[in-house]
Amino acid sequence: MQLDPTNLLDSLEEHMMKTEEALGSSFSAIRTGKASPALVEHVTVEYYGTPTRLKEIAGITAPEPRLLVIQPWDTTAVSAIEKALLASNIGITPMSDGRTLKLPIPELSQERRQALAKQAKSECEEAKVALRNIRREGNEAAKKAQKDGIYTEDELKKMLDDIQKLTDRYITTLDKLLAAKEKELMTV
Template identity: 45%
Template sequence: MKLNEVESSMKKAVEATQRSFNTIRTGRANASLLDRVLVDYYGSETPLKSLANISTPDASTIAIQPYDKTSMGAIEKAISLSDIGLTPSNDGVTIRLNIPPLTSDRRQELVKLAAKYAEEGKVSVRNVRRDAVDSTRKQEKSHEISEDEARDLQDKIQNLTNKYTSKIDDLLTQKEEDITTI
């Protein structure tokens, strides 16, 4: 396994963690809350963002304007069934989601959820490290690379692992700050 492949895989793990963080509510309206919502549109699961224009007119409201007015009911149903915990209100043209202020208990739950997502991201990075180190050891055993080269490569892999786990920690710290700030 090449070092640039290892780094690329670790970057992807960090990006996936960031996307997971974006789905956590922070008390402010954010269109990325709806990124994981899939709508049953004519028999196929379709991402909400491809069916409607999503905007945030103010800090506590998300407005959804479907491109196809007939899909409004399906969009409302998908939002209601999703895990975001918001109730849609429909005025015939726009679906609105009012973001209530977070209670301190709910903030703590969201901080725990963010920590869980961060740990999953770190596990992904460590799995990439494990696979890369295993590959390096196999190359060493089959005499494709020397023992010194193998150690050097393993040190570089560990440095990449440290770099990307600290990036995840930084993202977590930032997200916790967003969640706990009122």
């Protein structure tokens, strides 16, 4: 990642925002007791020899709180989609009528809820590591800019302090996302 010292904080914030968005999208794929298209839309299907995301070859809807319906635009893809869903680790067996696939979402057991909460915590920790790496790269860029004469020593100290504050703000945001996801998972 190439960082410009003149707008260092802006580019760091942009990278941190992307990390937050990535965590939010991975949280949406973690199954709760409700049906959500995000649960399966990233499943990769072998479609005419090409790995394709499910959402690109089928409509995914949740007509009921505990049911997902997958309607392929090409009915010849039904068996390939079924095979991909079985191979993915979502833990739900699809029911096919030849034209559509239905995924009944079972009630989560307490053990499964705890395992999913642990998975969410792990993904949050990975996002925090990514934020710390962004912070480290920003600190290195600021120190290099000071060496090159772009920043004075006082400006460097202020920049390092601002980078730390930005990192702390995003880590707090990630912790809030995790707390909300854990609450959602543990609510029966």
